[in-house]
Amino acid sequence: MATDAALVIDNLSIETTHGQAGRRLVSDVGLRVGAGEVLGLIGESGSGKSMTCLAVMDLLPPGVRVCGGSVRMPGREAIRRGRDAAMVLQNPSGCFDPVMTIGGHFKETLRALGLPRDRNPDRAAVALGEAGFDDPESVLPLYPFQMSGGMLQRAMIALAMLGGPRLLLADEATTDLDMPTQAGVLGLIDRLRKTRGLGVLLVTHDLSVAARLADRVAVMRDGRILETGPVGRIFAAPRHDYTRTLLAAHFDLHDALCAPDFPDAGDAATA
Amino acid sequence: MIRFLRRRPLVAPALAVVAFLLAMALFAPQLATDDPDRTDIGRKLAPPSLSEPLGADHLGRSIYSRLVYGSRASLGSVALIMAGILVLSFTVGGASGYLGGAVDGAVMRVCDVVLTFPTFILALFLIGILGTGLTNVVIAIVATHWAWYARMVRGMVLQLRHREHVLAARVAGASAPGLAVRHILPPIAGQMAVLATLDIGHMMLHVSGLSFLGLGVQPPTPEWGVMIGDARQFLRTAPQLILFPGLMIFLSVMAFNVLGDALRDHLDPHLAQEHGHGH
């Protein structure tokens, strides 16, 4: 099990039945996420990266469907949402019920997973503790509006881990967070994949997020994968012009700041 | 447009019904076959015939003509009611939401008081004070319903006031009236149109209900609710006296509800997708 891939996508195609019926949103996408590996899926808005994630979770919106290829998790008949694969989204506050406390969310999720509270009284607190909360008990009675974006994202991750999934889909999970919070959440994901052998599909448009966390990178544009490879190779020797353009913009921005006076800026990998 | 209609097969018939009702109300003199108030005891409870398409009522009056003329009272009163409610709620709710602070607080407390009363009971009470008659029915129904609409408008204005495009418009030099007309009213108007259309059926039932109780139009003015009220005693002997006006009310309410739903779906594409196409 430890060496089984967490996710294998073969020739996936997704089309929309709305408007221009039959328009391909994703064409012949192939991806593989190994156990304990982070695959960075780089792409801009509209590249199809979010649709790919939704297809894995079987959450495609009405009017959009898979029209070719397959999504599977080796060792499983079908990918069970919440148990085998979990997803964390860009806007954490939109994913919580505003009139339910965090404790309430945990209770609901545990019930859905068949883990009743009376036999597992500490599961919620343990999960929150693993997600980096110093005092989990104080978080449970809070409502979502009382928590910051970073706290909510950590709580989302804690909820996602409850079912013990093999795969975590993080769709722009840190895009709305400020830098220090982002570093913390990425560190949490890093820790989880090391301790649990979690496979992570890290969807982002920010190359530095991929640089921080990804083992391998796939570049996506207009619904197609342009190239895939180890993160070092992609950054040092991109094969596709589009990748080169992205990297150029990325380095341009970064190198403006990474001057010799700043010994810290280049290796902020400690998290 | 065609695609819209195809996806919602009930809309075309609903529009046809509404058009038909409007025509009825506007061209009543041309469409009626007879004077609706002309009694003729000789024809009492006459069954449908060639000269009298729907038969005659217990006073020998033409049912068909009374239905046609009755549309004026039923629809006209509802139109006046909606107009009154919308004007009142937009001004009060809009001002309350925009100005905020103490004004908002005071207005909302007034609305709260009005909203605590069940609408029908409050309407009865007001008619008790004002007296019977269609005008007073209209006033009473406006008075009991404006508060709910005002709350809706105020809520929407509150939300919109802080939206970035309203802030951006302020920075771009828009004056308060300019803001209201270009940036705040249009989104509200759409939503309020949906609510109003969905409520028309409810208002019609209110008017008919109060008329049925004898509190609305006074005899001999035809109105569908009154026609049902008058014909109560003939339920077994001549059910067509109740059937036809009842059918008119039913058709009107259904038509407006269908249109209201379609309008709402049209304005909110996400909702439409979730509910699937058609009804």
Add this chain to the structure above:
Amino acid sequence: MTTVLAVENIHKTYRRGSLFDRGAPMPVLRGADLALTKGECLGLVGRSGCGKSTLGRVALGLERPDAGVVRFRGRDISGLRGASWREYRRNVQVVFQNFTAAVNPRLRVGDIVAEPLRNFEGLRGPGLSRRVDALLESVGLSPASAAKRPAQLSGGQLQRVCIARAMAPGPEVLILDEAVSSLDMLAQAQVMDLLAGLCRSQGTSCLFISHDLRVVARLCARAAVMTGGRIVENAACQNGRFGLRCAGFRELADALLPARPIGA
């Protein structure tokens, strides 16, 4: 070095709760001071929730502070009326982070950009269309975009429309509230270049609010750090080197992610 826009000792507290349930008041700004000189591009950095955007809105006159003064060309804006208020209004413009929310989705692009021209200069007809076309071109959009609706444009294009709208009255000050934070990398690079070019050519002073140090380093000659509702440090930024040393800045700098994968 004339000061164009200044905020002095601004305090602002948000009161939560309703009439019957007074929540704890949330102080957002606790005596913030900032001054923007002519032609300068000043960065305002800080963590999410530190009050940067609120300070921006106060400087824009969109919110009134509980205490403190906002000065435009030395005059207190709360005392401005009529023509002097309009002068302030047209000279202090804004570009928001959320470009989708910042435009009225029912209007066409041309109307969106034309709004300040209509309000401040009373332009109409062909004169207005000419100015709108020129503005669209100045932000790298074709005049044909004027007929489009916001939903038909990409994020980068829509933000350019917002920039065109903001630059339309020829303002002295442009406040950019996380203006590039929601853009994809390529669009972000293009919009940053555009802003740099516009501010240089028009001599507009910019207040660039951001939590991203890299962007501020690229665009600004000076940066101020905000922590806990106050400006704690203000220093020059040259060639990507910040002269800042305070803890708030250190926190942001330490959190920067690497440009390249470690070990590559």
